[in-house]
Amino acid sequence: MSSTDTTTLVKDPGTDTASVEAGLDALDSVQIQRTPLGEVLRQKVLPPVLGVLLVIGVWQLAFSLELTTPDKLPSPADVWSSLTDLWYEGTLFSIIWTSVWRGISGFVAAVVIGTPIGLLVARVKPVRAALGPVLSGLQSLPSVAWVPAAVIWLGINNSAMYAVILLGAVPSIANGLVSGVDQVPPIYLRAGRTLGATGLAGARHVLLPAALPGYLAGLKQGWAFSWRSLMAAELIASSPDLGLGLGRYLENQREFNDMSGVLLGIVLILVVGVAIDLLVFSPLERRVLRNRGLLVTTR
Amino acid sequence: MTPALTTTEPATTSAADAAADRPAVRLSHVHKSFGRPGAATPVLDDISLDVAPGEFVTLLGASGCGKSTLLNLVAGLDRPTAGDIEVPGGRPALMFQDHALFPWLTAGRNIELALRLAGVPKAERRAEAERLLELVRLGGAYKKRVHELSGGMRQRVAMARSLAQGANVLLMDEPFAALDAITRDVLHDEITRIWAERKLSVLFVTHNVREAVRLAQRVVLLSSRPGRVAKEWRIDLPQPRRIEDSGVADLSVEITEELRGEIRRHVQH
Numbered sequence A: 001m002s003s004t005d006t007t008t009l010v011k012d013p014g015t016d017t018a019s020v021e022a023g024l025d026a027l028d029s030v031q032i033q034r035t036p037l038g039e040v041l042r043q044k045v046l047p048p049v050l051g052v053l054l055v056i057g058v059w060q061l062a063f064s065l066e067l068t069t070p071d072k073l074p075s076p077a078d079v080w081s082s083l084t085d086l087w088y089e090g091t092l093f094s095i096i097w098t099s100v101w102r103g104i105s106g107f108v109a110a111v112v113i114g115t116p117i118g119l120l121v122a123r124v125k126p127v128r129a130a131l132g133p134v135l136s137g138l139q140s141l142p143s144v145a146w147v148p149a150a151v152i153w154l155g156i157n158n159s160a161m162y163a164v165i166l167l168g169a170v171p172s173i174a175n176g177l178v179s180g181v182d183q184v185p186p187i188y189l190r191a192g193r194t195l196g197a198t199g200l201a202g203a204r205h206v207l208l209p210a211a212l213p214g215y216l217a218g219l220k221q222g223w224a225f226s227w228r229s230l231m232a233a234e235l236i237a238s239s240p241d242l243g244l245g246l247g248r249y250l251e252n253q254r255e256f257n258d259m260s261g262v263l264l265g266i267v268l269i270l271v272v273g274v275a276i277d278l279l280v281f282s283p284l285e286r287r288v289l290r291n292r293g294l295l296v297t298t299r
Numbered sequence B: 001m002t003p004a005l006t007t008t009e010p011a012t013t014s015a016a017d018a019a020a021d022r023p024a025v026r027l028s029h030v031h032k033s034f035g036r037p038g039a040a041t042p043v044l045d046d047i048s049l050d051v052a053p054g055e056f057v058t059l060l061g062a063s064g065c066g067k068s069t070l071l072n073l074v075a076g077l078d079r080p081t082a083g084d085i086e087v088p089g090g091r092p093a094l095m096f097q098d099h100a101l102f103p104w105l106t107a108g109r110n111i112e113l114a115l116r117l118a119g120v121p122k123a124e125r126r127a128e129a130e131r132l133l134e135l136v137r138l139g140g141a142y143k144k145r146v147h148e149l150s151g152g153m154r155q156r157v158a159m160a161r162s163l164a165q166g167a168n169v170l171l172m173d174e175p176f177a178a179l180d181a182i183t184r185d186v187l188h189d190e191i192t193r194i195w196a197e198r199k200l201s202v203l204f205v206t207h208n209v210r211e212a213v214r215l216a217q218r219v220v221l222l223s224s225r226p227g228r229v230a231k232e233w234r235i236d237l238p239q240p241r242r243i244e245d246s247g248v249a250d251l252s253v254e255i256t257e258e259l260r261g262e263i264r265r266h267v268q269h
Helices: A001-011 A013-028 A037-064 A076-089 A092-123 A125-140 A143-154 A158-182 A186-194 A200-235 A246-255 A259-291 B002-008 B015-020 B067-075 B107-117 B122-135 B151-166 B182-200 B210-216 B246-263
Strands: B025-034 B041-051 B058-059 B082-086 B092-094 B171-174 B201-206 B219-221 B229-234
Touching: A013 B015, A013 B151, A037 A076, A076 A092, A076 A259, A092 A125, A092 A158, A092 A246, A125 A158, A143 A200, A158 A200, A186 A200, A186 B092, A186 B201, A200 A246, A200 A259, A200 B107, A246 A259, A246 B107, B002 B210, B041 B067, B041 B201, B058 B210, B067 B171, B067 B201, B092 B151, B107 B122, B107 B151, B122 B151, B151 B182, B151 B219, B151 B246, B182 B210, B201 B210, B210 B246, B219 B246, B229 B246
Parallel strands: B058 B201, B058 B219, B092 B171, B171 B201
Antiparallel strands: B025 B041, B025 B082, B219 B229
């Protein structure tokens, strides 16, 4: 087709382009549909609930068949009555809160310390060479191992508890940020530099937001480590100064040979860990991933 | 049709008279090698090239001609081993084959970030971002997330983001290579329109001969390993052109022949 042909065929190339373009945009646009609530309930909520009911059912069955003595395996109803006892004594929430408060404040401190360490390790080569392996090593060290050291250094008190939380959580938070930064596609950094985002502006507007998914994964793991280390510390270190937390409650019930109390302690520790994950980290993570189009809706 | 032609021709004559000896981009004897001194591989060898203000130049070459390296040098992302690069108008804008939009921001916010980094005051950013989206015919897309846009729309947002830098030199590194043919045609029309409207100086890298001829006022053919300027063509066909125009096709045949000749030189004997 010659250029004169084009002229006769197309009266105004400007509006012609515009209309073709608008048509392409309409055809190619990605339609994002959110899953209806009913489907979410059926696919995401129902199965785990059924799973829990199944576990309780098996437990009840084992109890009814008298596989072992009731002082070793109490029934779900016994554990439930231990729970209601605590409720009526009015100590249930104070026990949970003592541990949760410690866990959360220790975790926040771990975030404040772990984030700059992670950034330094990720971006400064000599620091990375020196501290990178140490951080990875610390991450695989069970933080219970720090409890005796913390007790000798700091005594049996809250400081020792926080020290154990920090030693457990700081490496995972820092490592999460390091891997988040490592996974940032180089094209974003290049694009950022051409837009003039260098140095601190580059970190703030490009590097950190780009590393956010990895960082969040690190935070989530950091919380899990904080919670575990705290429970271990509370179980091992015993002092009236510490107050009654979940770990201490668990250990007390063991000393009283109260198996339903022990099981209740385990269940409460589990529930708190899962609840924080479900209420805080999962929604945050889903939001970040959905905004970036990284959440594949399975249907 | 004829009056439209004269308006789409770049209005550089008056500006060019004032700044005749001040090109938008000037490369003088640029060399670039990678690797350790002594064992370095030359990638670009003695490249001298001017882009006049308001000129549209395409750089054409096969693999290994150092096209992308050249653009990185002009963009200031890398330094030449020897030679000088002048970009008097300040840091140029750069568009990639990958749209490189930030997925954590909406389309509008991507543009606003560029405006912010270019020093545009906060109060003006929103309106300016909307104006730039209008310019690339994406008026309603301010709140769209990057993954909700099609490939062509993403490249148009990327174009708007590049323009938000306020640079008068636009470097483009095969920006349409990953798009389907129809979308690419449309974007050719758009870049031609915006180049004329904004009086941009464009240095456009491609390995697609027809695309080079469709867009440019001047096509520069680079040889490969190392990259050297092999030949140049002025394209006087009137804009807007279409990629299937016979003039475009004829010249493409001639340039393709040269390009194939350049590639043949690399046969190992």
